[in-house]
Amino acid sequence: MKPGILAIFLCFIVGVENIGAQPIQQKSAATQHWWKEAVVYQIYPRSFKDSNGDGVGDLKGIISELDYIKSLGVDVVWLNPVYQSPNFDNGYDVSDYRKILPEFGTMADFDSLLNGMHRRGIKLVMDLVVNHSSSEHEWFKQSRSSRINPYRNYYHWWNAENGKPPYRFSLFDINHDAWQYDTLTNAYYLHYFSDKQPDLNWGNPKVRNEVYSIMRFWADKGIDGFRLDAFQFVAKDTTFPMFPKGFEKNFMLYYAMQGNLHGYLQQMNQQIFSKYDVMSVAEGAGNTFEDAHNLVDSNRHELNIAYAFNGVDLAKPNGYSLLQFKSIFSQWDSAFEHSGWLAVFLANHDQARMVSRFGNDAPQFRTLSSQMLSTFLLTMRGTPFYYNGDELGMVNPNFTSIHDYRDEVILDAYKHTQLTGGNIKAFLKNLAFGARDNGRTPFPWDSSLNAGFTTGLPWIGINANYKTVNVAVEENDPNSCLNYFRKLMQLRKNNPTLVYGKYTLLDKNNPQVYAYLREDAAGKFLVVLNFSAKDAVFNNLTLMAKANVVLVLANYINKPSTIALRNKIPLRPYEAMVIKL
Structure with missing residues (x-):
């Protein structure tokens, strides 16, 4: 990882892992499970389909396209957060875990969506964002109100009379500082991400019980799984020892898989996963193959699927080495050959478009390279996680101005680059390749105004190629990315060898x-x-x-x-x- 907020930020959004140990072998044979045979289709709700013309995708929009999702042949939808949120980090800052953000709809809309999916044989997995909450969550409002408030220890506080706390690097903070001073109680609170996303104190059993209660709420509604956002960071040494100077260049070694993380997961399994037939997957897989194995070893009773970032981390603006790409995916497969299970993916909401990063988005190669990459994803061992729009061969929008972007983290990084005299031209060039917003442009349904996504003003710009890259056009082309993806899905379903072989x-x-x-x-x-x-x-x-x-x-x-x-x-x-x- 190179120094500077852009380099650090870009490394984060593609995932930062440092898997260095040799593959380890287990003796137990692979067991068949629905979540191994499934293909997961990730929907970014803000950009999928808008039903009311406000320019933001919503639950009713997804409901209106359930037959399309069914036609893809996918088994599971992973839905990015739709909870109540001030939306600083597009829903990954939750202010109420039991309510739906009004711009997405109502709880009745969610229930209709879930029922509509289940009627079509599609399962629903939701994000569980509990490394941190929003600073507008009632827990945090109570926590910061007084040092003796019952919610004080729901978060990590450092009293100012003890001096400045030992430096911790923040992934999203403009100054890279994970401690935010709060005048109300003369103390600092910890935030590995934005100062609007204070970290929860998982060492507090009350916090854990609150989380299990939230999980029961959604599992009792009938959802089919949880993707645990940033969960590898939840366990922390609350004595906050000094880290070596420059640790932020390899912060994962100090942040990921620390303390009693496995104990927390085993307790979560006992409380939730053992009682519901749900998929469980944590974002990130630690620093070694052993870390990853420990997450998903069935004998340990923790999670189902390890979701590691090494593969996607390879993509850079100046290209990547296929030899490294092959080596990484082969090593991971070898390490999990006899036990445990992996996610296989090349894109998600925190990545730019798959074709632009790993294929070729030039018009003459877009379709072919998209189809080639899809072939890779659906013929590898592991559960494919496939990002919405990649079945159409969507590419980066080629934004040229900072005003095209909506991601607050990017905007803060831009300000930092300005303030420190950085190279703005180079900054924008790197954003055009790797920024998260590249993968968040609206889903193109047809060639009409705003690609059929909305009748209003889209919350972020539409890709300029939407008149040729959209569902309506590709439905009528037997050789399109869309129809090729459907053939791949059928091939995988008809041949369990491509799952377990x-x-x-x-x-x-x-x-x-x-x-x-x-x-x-x-x-x-x-x-x-x-x-x-x-x-x-x-x-x-x-x-x-x-x-x-x-x-x-x-x-x-x-x-x-x-x-x-x-x-x-x-x-x-x-x-x-x-x-x-």
Whole structure:
């Protein structure tokens, strides 16, 4: 990680992990579960569909498109926060965990959404944001009102008469300082993120019980899982020892998986996960393979799925190494080959668009590279987490002005860059590649005004290519990203080998091609992917040549149904093939 708020911020939004340990092996065999076989479709509600013309997506908008979601073939929807919030961090600053933010709708709307999903055989997973709350939550208002208030220890306070607290780095603070002085009680409170997001004190059993009560509220409504936002940070050494100078350059070593985190998760499992058939996944997987394994080892009774950021962390404005990409995903698969389970993803609400970061958003390559990346995601072992709009091949909007952005964290970073004499031109260039808002532009439904997203003024700009990249256009094109995604979904559903089968990397040192086998007693598949904009060759050094093998899926439309498996297979730019052996 490079110094400076932009570099630190960009590293955070793509995820910062430092997995360095060697893969560890477990003996127990993989067990079948619905959450392993599922494909998770993430919906960013603010940008999905607006039903009332206020320019903000809402629950009724999602309800109106449930048949579209069903048509994708996905099994689970992960819904970003819709709770009551002042919306500083787009819902990740919750002021009431049992209420719906009015601009999204009402609790009755939520109930209708949940029922509509369940009628269609779709499960719903919600974000649980409990590393911190909003500073406008009643708990925090009480906590800061008096040093003797019963809610004081719901948060982390440092009394000012004890001097300034030991430095802690803040991910979202303009000054990078995680301690905010509060005049009301002459004390500092801790916030790893924004000063509007004070960290909850998980060492306080009352806080934990409050969280379990919130989880029961939603589980009793019938939701199907929780994604625990920033949960790897919840456990803290509340003596707040001094950290080494410069620790913020590798702050994950000091922030992630500390203290009694596993004890908290085991208690949460006992209180909640053991009593409901729900998916559980924590954002982040710690600093080592052992950290990640400990989260999802079934014998430990904690979580279902490890969600690690190493893969997405590779993307940089000047490109990335496919050899590193292959190495990271192969190491993770090896570490979890015999037990535990992973999420596989290349995008989410904290990332720029998948095609712009890992593919090629030039018009001649957008569709092909999108289809190639989707092929990767849906043929790897692990639960795919797929971000809304990627099925259309959405790309970054190419914003050129700071006024195009809405993310308060970005705006604060811009101010910091100005105040410290930083390079504004370079700052904006980096934002255009990696800023979170790139992945938050409205979902394009058709070619009408505002892409059919809203009849009002959109809360953030519409991508300029919406007239050609939208649902209506792609529905009518059998070779579109959308229809290719549906074929991939059907292929995965029809072939459990692509879920549970052994993964074997082939042609390891090929800098352009990612090729691997997926195999078990039920079948054997070869996946060949050209990750480059140039012609490439798959060097078949492992498999025997065969005259005719079945090509079950390809993203070039002029491919025959069978091909010859030779020692060298030529590939066109961003070509993807799934071959049944």
